[in-house]
Amino acid sequence: MKITKGAVVTGGTSLEYKTGDWRDQKPVLNQSWCKACGVCEEDCPDGAIHVEDGAFSIDYDFCKGCGICARECPTEAIQMIPEEK
Ligand code: SF4
Ligand code: SF4
Numbered sequence: 001m002k003i004t005k006g007a008v009v010t011g012g013t014s015l016e017y018k019t020g021d022w023r024d025q026k027p028v029l030n031q032s033w034c035k036a037c038g039v040c041e042e043d044c045p046d047g048a049i050h051v052e053d054g055a056f057s058i059d060y061d062f063c064k065g066c067g068i069c070a071r072e073c074p075t076e077a078i079q080m081i082p083e084e085k
Contacts, residue, residue, distance in 0.1 A: 020060045020064070023063060023065030025065040026060070026065055026082075026083045027058055027063065027065070027078045027079070028080075031077075033077035034075065034077040035077075036056065037074060037075075040072060043068050043069060044063075044069055045066065046063060047062070048063040048064075065080070065083065067080050
């Protein structure tokens with residue numbers, strides 16, 4: 001089989017590849033400022049924000065630290081801080 005550079009050989013494998021160590025900034029959620037609007041969950045390109053028991057949480061195994069959630073949160077409940085390696 002000839003494989004083109006950059007080609008996706010098999011689909012549906014993203015859960016096998018934890019991408020959290022790509023991060024140089026980390027989003028931190030202040031639950032007391034969160035209004036549970038769901039914007040961050042909808043906008044996260046990595047599907048790394050989840051609702052659990054009515055509270056939003058960030059899955060750091062897959063968050064790449066892009067900062068979209070912090071930028072889009074209407075209450076500034078998410079802050080980006082430097083990642084400690
Ligand atoms: S966007 Fe902000 S207020 Fe809305 S659910 Fe996310 S953290 Fe909470
Ligand atoms: S920083 Fe980016 S990847 Fe991480 S939770 Fe926020 S939107 Fe998702």
